Amino acid sequence: VWAANRVSDLLGVRYPIVQAPMSGFTTPELVAAVSNAGGLGSLGAALLAPDALRAAIDDVRRLTDRPFGVNLFVWPEAPQASAEAIAAMSEALAPYRAELGLPEPQQKPSAPPPGLADAQLALVAEARVPVFSFTFGIPPLAAVKDAGCVVLGTATTVAEAVELERAGVDVVVAQGAEAGGHRGTFLGRLERSLVGGLALVPQMVDRIRLPVIAAGGIMDGRGIAAALALGAEGVQLGTAFLSCPESGTPTPHMDALVDASDESTVVTHVYSGRPARTIETALIDTLERSGLEPLPFPLQAALLAEIRTAAAEQSRPDLMFLLAGQAAALSRPLPAGELVETLVRETEDVLRRLS
């Protein structure tokens, strides 16, 4: 089953199993452990300034000589929030800041400095990162393609996949509605672009020539075998790798994954201003019920940054954003390399049972 696979060939890996690039959670140790086990580790690097990005890439390369990926966001240009909107959202957050012992915010929430994306992209090309992936749109791809990077784009609908194919990506990641974290949607309307993997993958496979990697709700060999049956040539797992000791996942977040059920998550804009799937917490519930419009991405995330950090440090999962897919309850706290080996063995077992 692992032989003669376009995704493995393109990525240069033994198994077409990608560890999803989860910004803030993907340490160089995690990335390298996945790649060393024959999968593709990916660094969620969207928030890293160029120096930090360079250092992280160097760290990964010190830990593995196998291919790995780097993921960036397509940042919006100069997002703006009115002083009133910031004041209203800050007021809603004030009781939580107080509970966590945080002072009044000292500055307005701000977006990354202009030019960050260009600098990051140039660095990815310069470092000849083996695999480049991106989310939230389509960046200029000429430089990374010239540098020989294999390019992965994320699509939540068939129309987005068609657009990515036109733009020259090499592989499309089909993000099903089950997926944890940010929705990659860049063309569709949120509600209509929450398409479950069982429906999304075969429709996408039928409409583009590029190989498709299935993502969303895949936690074990059953999900991988299912994705392959649907016509995907690879899989991307995010939530499954959050429980690895090499990840940067705070302990209360790991605990919440194990305690989750299939009904634990919601898709909310209050985390960052863009829709993201996360375990519903008291903070999310309060903000959703407040009727306040979240600030535009990424200003909402910036406004919440101190709360997120303090809540994790003080073990207050009720005030954290516990990003997770709909199958988080199937999480297993295995070292990343062992998890990859387990996934491979399980997939083979499922396919043997069905043959």
Next chain:
Amino acid sequence: VWAANRVSDLLGVRYPIVQAPMSGFTTPELVAAVSNAGGLGSLGAALLAPDALRAAIDDVRRLTDRPFGVNLFVWPEAPQASAEAIAAMSEALAPYRAELGLPEPQQKPSAPPPGLADAQLALVAEARVPVFSFTFGIPPLAAVKDAGCVVLGTATTVAEAVELERAGVDVVVAQGAEAGGHRGTFLGRLERSLVGGLALVPQMVDRIRLPVIAAGGIMDGRGIAAALALGAEGVQLGTAFLSCPESGTPTPHMDALVDASDESTVVTHVYSGRPARTIETALIDTLERSGLEPLPFPLQAALLAEIRTAAAEQSRPDLMFLLAGQAAALSRPLPAGELVETLVRETEDVLRRLS
């Protein structure tokens, strides 16, 4: 792959492929054609008065000697809507009634007569229908079980599946978020119980001892093979059978299925008062934007009944409710028996490719 399967054994069929009971669409001809081909045809009988139900069961039996199913709703007790709510919704619908040449409604929308569910259930037991299935809750099961009916319940979450197992059903249908038509949800909150099949099926399989039938977004052998990989022992397809000539699907509805994309559907309460997945039409969009609370199930459906019928007769898909799952675009207009044979062959091909 078809041998040694608990679902096939329990249902007494050759293939564990169930044609979903879609009230209003499932003619005796469709049901019998599926059963004759080795699957399980199912009559969506919720709206049939006892005499009509008896006649439909007799019709199916004249057309096949194979097992088949009958599905009923668990009706709410005495749903009420205020005169103001009815007037407001009627006013919103008035322009559409006028467009379709319908007069002012002559009577208040009403629920089925009290006692309908009891009478239907008694008839299913008396007729010793081979397979009994139900949606929207758990009816009293003693009579149908004493009559030897195999009992299927619908769950949209793991918690609902656990409840069905406790109540004594024989098989649980796991309805993923992809599914067209009414959500079967009877315990959960809508947003949290829209769980994609890739996440729902393995979690359910792990938590109950009963066999699980996967439903939602399955349109071909790829979906069936995927469901089996996830641990389901059978599949239920609804949308796929809407395009069969034996179905009662109006032509504009069939046309809309072929023209659909993965982004065509929404889950709305405006169809019946309960959430249902349907292709978004102008009528749905208008009612959603009106801010009016739909009447409680099934009064909303009753209020819309004349519009639905007239719109279908006058080929006005924009004013119809085009129930459909998220993979409707994969619809194929094959006779039902041929569709079952095709599904079987495709599934075997997929599993051969993966072995």
